[in-house]
Amino acid sequence: MSATVEFARMNGLGNKILVVDMRGRPDKVTPAAAVALNADPQTEFDQIMAIHDPKADGTDAFIDILNSDGSKAQACGNGTRCVVQALAAETGRKAFTFQTVAGILNAVEHEDGTISVDMGRPVFDWNRIPLAEEFHDTSRIELQIGPIDNPVLHSPSAMSMGNPHAIFWVDRDVMSYDLARFGPLLENHPMFPERANITLAQVTSPTSVTTRTWERGAGLTLACGSAACSAAVSAARTGRTGRKVTINVASAKPPATLSIEWRERDDHVIMTGPAEWEWSGSLDPSTGLWSRDDTQEAGAR
Numbered sequence: 590m591s592a593t594v595e596f597a598r599m600n601g602l603g604n605k606i607l608v609v610d611m612r613g614r615p616d617k618v619t620p621a622a623a624v625a626l627n628a629d630p631q632t633e634f635d636q637i638m639a640i641h642d643p644k645a646d647g648t649d650a651f652i653d654i655l656n657s658d659g660s661k662a663q664a665c666g667n668g669t670r671c672v673v674q675a676l677a678a679e680t681g682r683k684a685f686t687f688q689t690v691a692g693i694l695n696a697v698e699h700e701d702g703t704i705s706v707d708m709g710r711p712v713f714d715w716n717r718i719p720l721a722e723e724f725h726d727t728s729r730i731e732l733q734i735g736p737i738d739n740p741v742l743h744s745p746s747a748m749s750m751g752n753p754h755a756i757f758w759v760d761r762d763v764m765s766y767d768l769a770r771f772g773p774l775l776e777n778h779p780m781f782p783e784r785a786n787i788t789l790a791q792v793t794s795p796t797s798v799t800t801r802t803w804e805r806g807a808g809l810t811l812a813c814g815s816a817a818c819s820a821a822v823s824a825a826r827t828g829r830t831g832r833k834v835t836i837n838v839a840s841a842k843p844p845a846t847l848s849i850e851w852r853e854r855d856d857h858v859i860m861t862g863p864a865e866w867e868w869s870g871s872l873d874p875s876t877g878l879w880s881r882d883d884t885q886e887a888g889a890r
């Protein structure tokens with residue numbers, strides 16, 4: 590077995606993704622390789638999407654998702670669009686079915702190059718998000734940060750989109766909050782036994798919402814697809830918008846949007862947006878040593 594595999598550096602609205610081709614091999618991208626790749630400015634990433642051979646009938650691939658701290662994620666919306674674009678370019682096919690630890694995902698590339706991913710049904714049960722305390726209504730849980738009588742952030746919606754999310758609704762610009770300071774405290778709050786992705790969301794029109802996310806295991810990112818899905822669901826669930834919204838991902842440069850529909854007929858959340866290839870190379874999935882295809886320059890180590 591060769592020591593190296595092909596990978597592509599891609600992004601989904603600025604969310605930094607490495608798509609790694611692990612097909613035909615029994616091994617996995619190791620947490621040590623993830624940490625080493627993230628430590629290099631040229632390969633630093635938010636998620637690795639490792640494409641493995643399918644494990645279940647009717648699926649095209651099993652996708653293993655790693656955060657930049659080496660931890661596993663169950664879902665990654667922006668990364669899934671990147672995988673679709675990579676496999677569509679390779680095979681000419683337009684529709685794919687993937688398996689992740691969180692279940693089955695269907696995705697399709699449209700004529701205009703945008704990609705829709707069926708992210709499945711949101712989960713609201715407190716013990717399946719999971720939360721540490723029982724809440725009958727997770728659309729607004731008791732949790733706050735800042736002074737007790739004047740909290741900076743409070744009463745988030747909690748849910749799982751395959752991975753755990755907390756959505757804090759705010760009424761001023763999401764960029765005006767010190768998310769780099771509050772993010773880690775909330776990600777690791779005892780309320781979230783498996784930690785959580787933390788999103789600030791502001792309704793900007795009856796059909797649009799702006800979000801900014803601190804990701805579990807990755808920190809401040811330019812965009813987070815599953816958080817955008819969670820914000821859309823939370824907005825509809827709390828009567829702030831209808832079930833179809835545009836999410837402006839505040840940190841994306843240039844500013845960018847995702848279309849999210851929480852479908853009435855089956856409760857599934859459909860996310861539509863772009864993916865972008867940047868460059869390709871090969872890497873050693875056990876150490877993270879890499880080289881770039883076009884120049885064959887060795888990585889920093």
Ligand SMILES: N[C@H](CCC[C@H](N)C(=O)O)C(=O)O
Nearest residue numbers: 662665666667752813814815
């Ligand atoms: N960037 C991803 C989400 C990563 C989630 C991950 N940080 C976790 O759940 O641990 C997205 O586009 O959906």
